[in-house]
Amino acid sequence: MEARADLSSQDEGSSCLIEGSPNGMAEHQSDLDTMRHSAAHVMAAAVLRLFPGTKLGVGPAIENRFYYDMEIPGGITPDDLPRIEEEMRRIVAENHPFERDEISIDDAIERFRQMDQDYKVELLRDLKERGTTRVGSFEDVDVDPSNSTTASLYKTGEFLDLCRGPHVASSTDIGAFKLLDISGAYWRGDQKRPQLQRIYGTTWPSQADLDQYLWRLEEAGKRDHRRLGRELDLFSVSEDVGPGLVLWHPKGAMVRLIVEEFSRAAHLRNGYEWVFSPHIGRAHLWETSGHLDFYKESMYAPMDIDGEDYYVKPMNCPFHIQIFRSHLRSYRDLPKRYAEFGTVYRYELSGVLHGLTRVRGFTQDDAHIFCRPDQASEEINQALDFSLFVLRSFGLTDFHAYLATRPTEKSVGEDEDWARAIDALRRAVEAHQIPYDVDEGGGAFYGPKIDLKVSDALGREWQLSTIQFDFNLPARFGLEFIGEDGRAHQPYMVHRALLGSMERFLGVLIEHYAGAFPFWMSPVQAVVLPIADRHAEFAGRVVQRLTDTGFRVHLDARRENLNHKIRDAQLQKIPYMLVVGDREAESGSVAVRTRAGENLGAIAMTDLLTRFRDELPEG
RNA sequence: GCCGGCGUAGCUCAGUGGCAGAGCAGCUGUUUCGUAAACAGCAGGCCGAGGGUUCGAAUCCCCCCGCCGGCUCCA
Numbered sequence: 001m002e003a004r005a006d007l008s009s010q011d012e013g014s015s016c017l018i019e020g021s022p023n024g025m026a027e028h029q030s031d032l033d034t035m036r037h038s039a040a041h042v043m044a045a046a047v048l049r050l051f052p053g054t055k056l057g058v059g060p061a062i063e064n065r066f067y068y069d070m071e072i073p074g075g076i077t078p079d080d081l082p083r084i085e086e087e088m089r090r091i092v093a094e095n096h097p098f099e100r101d102e103i104s105i106d107d108a109i110e111r112f113r114q115m116d117q118d119y120k121v122e123l124l125r126d127l128k129e130r131g132t133t134r135v136g137s138f139e140d141v142d143v144d145p146s147n148s149t150t151a152s153l154y155k156t157g158e159f160l161d162l163c164r165g166p167h168v169a170s171s172t173d174i175g176a177f178k179l180l181d182i183s184g185a186y187w188r189g190d191q192k193r194p195q196l197q198r199i200y201g202t203t204w205p206s207q208a209d210l211d212q213y214l215w216r217l218e219e220a221g222k223r224d225h226r227r228l229g230r231e232l233d234l235f236s237v238s239e240d241v242g243p244g245l246v247l248w249h250p251k252g253a254m255v256r257l258i259v260e261e262f263s264r265a266a267h268l269r270n271g272y273e274w275v276f277s278p279h280i281g282r283a284h285l286w287e288t289s290g291h292l293d294f295y296k297e298s299m300y301a302p303m304d305i306d307g308e309d310y311y312v313k314p315m316n317c318p319f320h321i322q323i324f325r326s327h328l329r330s331y332r333d334l335p336k337r338y339a340e341f342g343t344v345y346r347y348e349l350s351g352v353l354h355g356l357t358r359v360r361g362f363t364q365d366d367a368h369i370f371c372r373p374d375q376a377s378e379e380i381n382q383a384l385d386f387s388l389f390v391l392r393s394f395g396l397t398d399f400h401a402y403l404a405t406r407p408t409e410k411s412v413g414e415d416e417d418w419a420r421a422i423d424a425l426r427r428a429v430e431a432h433q434i435p436y437d438v439d440e441g442g443g444a445f446y447g448p449k450i451d452l453k454v455s456d457a458l459g460r461e462w463q464l465s466t467i468q469f470d471f472n473l474p475a476r477f478g479l480e481f482i483g484e485d486g487r488a489h490q491p492y493m494v495h496r497a498l499l500g501s502m503e504r505f506l507g508v509l510i511e512h513y514a515g516a517f518p519f520w521m522s523p524v525q526a527v528v529l530p531i532a533d534r535h536a537e538f539a540g541r542v543v544q545r546l547t548d549t550g551f552r553v554h555l556d557a558r559r560e561n562l563n564h565k566i567r568d569a570q571l572q573k574i575p576y577m578l579v580v581g582d583r584e585a586e587s588g589s590v591a592v593r594t595r596a597g598e599n600l601g602a603i604a605m606t607d608l609l610t611r612f613r614d615e616l617p618e619g
Numbered sequence: 620g621c622c623g624g625c626g627u628a629g630c631u632c633a634g635u636g637g638c639a640g641a642g643c644a645g646c647u648g649u650u651u652c653g654u655a656a657a658c659a660g661c662a663g664g665c666c667g668a669g670g671g672u673u674c675g676a677a678u679c680c681c682c683c684c685g686c687c688g689g690c691u692c693c694a
Contacts, residue, residue: 076623078623181689182623182688183622183623184690189690190691191621191690195622243685243686346693349620349621349691351621351690352691353686358692358693359694366694451694464694501694534651559651560657561651561653561656563652563655563657564655565654567654579653581653599654
């Protein structure tokens with residue numbers, strides 16, 4: 001079985017199975033994009049043939065795939081996909097060249113108007129008026145933004161589409177394709193606009209590449225944390241408790257404890273002071289903080305306590321602020337860094353909930369730094385440094401940073417503060433040589449931020465760390481410190497979470513390691529397997545010795561044969577299997593097998609302890 | 620929340636209008652075994668909830684809940 005070979009290599013824990021492409025095609029990425037984009041055209045052509053009156057939205061190539069958004073009369077279901085594929089094959093067989101044509105925008109508007117392609121007409125009007133079809137972060141996929149006088153059209157057989165190209169030469173060149181899925185997508189990403197049907201497909205240069213991609217998708221699915229969470233008995237979500245609310249089972253809780261203990265110790269070593277705060281607070285607090293103005297839709301309904309409204313906290317900041325405010329602060333006291341594993345509850349739309357990575361109740365490794373403006377740069381640098389240290393300690397190395405700057409709409413704070421903060425963030429990212437993108441205007445209204453994201457098994461990006469300036473709360477709560485000049489000054493405030501939330505982080509970790517956690521994080525580090533009942537007593541002593549030394553070891557005393565016990569331990573991804581039979585009981589050793597499938601033979605207990613200790617991280 | 624799909628035993632799934640099934644897991648018994656599944660038996664179900672159509676509903680219809688893939692949003 002190939003699956004076995006794969007299991008044995010999971011210790012390597014590459015973060016994303018479907019990243020990149022099979023057979024070293026990466027260097028031809030743009031060719032692949034062209035092919036996929038062309039396939040989207042062929043797909044749209046097929047849908048138009050089968051469902052006359054279909055109105056086209058946009059149809060770009062995305063990573064490994066392509067899609068087209070369409071308004072299809074009567075709608076389609078996944079059952080229609082085979083028919084569409086069949087029609088696509090027919091169009092391919094007809095060997096239509098992709099022909100480019102350039103006409104004036106006004107002529108283009110007229111042509112698409114005649115074809116009743118309202119969405120294309122809207123795109124062209126935008127292009128004409130604003131020189132772009134961009135809406136917010138929505139990509140301009142169909143037109144050339146540098147050219148606002150003419151529009152380029154592509155014709156494939158009877159199918160005509162507004163498109164900036166480029167395309168493959170002929171419909172025969174779109175490769176080995178398969179339609180994958182169908183979903184809803186709002187026109188231009190706007191909930192208030194019509195919802196179109198989005199058809200996803202993928203295409204590759206050869207059938208072998210396609211097969212390999214589909215296989216990779218399947219393999220990626222096997223390391224989906226929701227599936228592993230059940231198979232490894234790590235966590236669950238109960239319908240009776242409620243969606244988006246996680247129950248941590250003993251093994252998952254053990255991993256979480258290990259993560260938390262590591263993180264807490266690291267914070268205490270790095271200049272943070274630990275604090276605790278309650279889960280609810282008076283309405284007044286949330287009025288002052290502004291959450292009831294700008295965050296209310298994410299907060300749960302208040303509860304009445306002695307005739308007064310209390311809210312469950314969606315954030316920890318107001319509490320940490322109260323701790324800061326409990327004394328008059330001197331400039332000599334700063335920075336103050338308050339850290340807490342704060343459990344917060346936020347209302348999330350039911351459709352977005354996802355395993356551990358998108359939930360309604362979660363625990364942040366939260367901290368708030370109160371500092372003087374002149375300390376900001378160093379604090380940011382340290383926070384990012386600390387963040388990278390913690391993430392790397394857990395084996396994550398492949399992240400992408402996003403620097404979010406001041407929004408164009410209303411925002412609070414002085415220009416000078418924003419500029420200084422953005423500069424500090426940018427220099428920190430650059431100093432740490434992390435690949436990053438600038439998300440212009442993507443900051444919160446109260447301050448700029450850096451986010452670190454990693455990708456999950458299915459290629460979806462999840463935010464872990466965030467480091468955000470806040471020019472709003474210090475003002476709202478009237479925070480101050482007494483400066484060297486004897487006068488009151490307003491401190492800078494930085495929110496930061498490194499792992500993000502315990503839930504999301506564990507979800508990402510489960511996938512990163514495909515459930516095969518490194519030895520030091522494994523909920524069960526070794527299982528002792530007696531061969532026959534007469535070895536149970538010696539096996540018990542082995543377990544006791546290892547447990548006394550601080551390792552997490554289980555005994556499998558079931559009346560099953562060795563093969564069965566090994567298989568079960570293997571499926572549970574337990575790092576070490578310690579077989580004890582007559583020979584081992586005799587010599588005071590254990591026969592060691594690793595989950596990678598290596599049989600290390602008999603090892604004396606003292607040597608095993610040394611080996612285990614060597615596998616723990618420094619300190 | 621919106622669009623689409625799906626909810627049958629703890630898990631994976633079969634069953635499309637006529638007596639609710641299989642494999643694994645569980646329990647009991649037998650087997651005491653050397654590196655990925657011993658053998659046999661037993662038990663296990665409000666077919667997600669509620670309502671409707673029908674002589675008869677897991678199956679058809681309505682509504683609700685949940686899950687999955689997206690959209691939008693974020694830790």
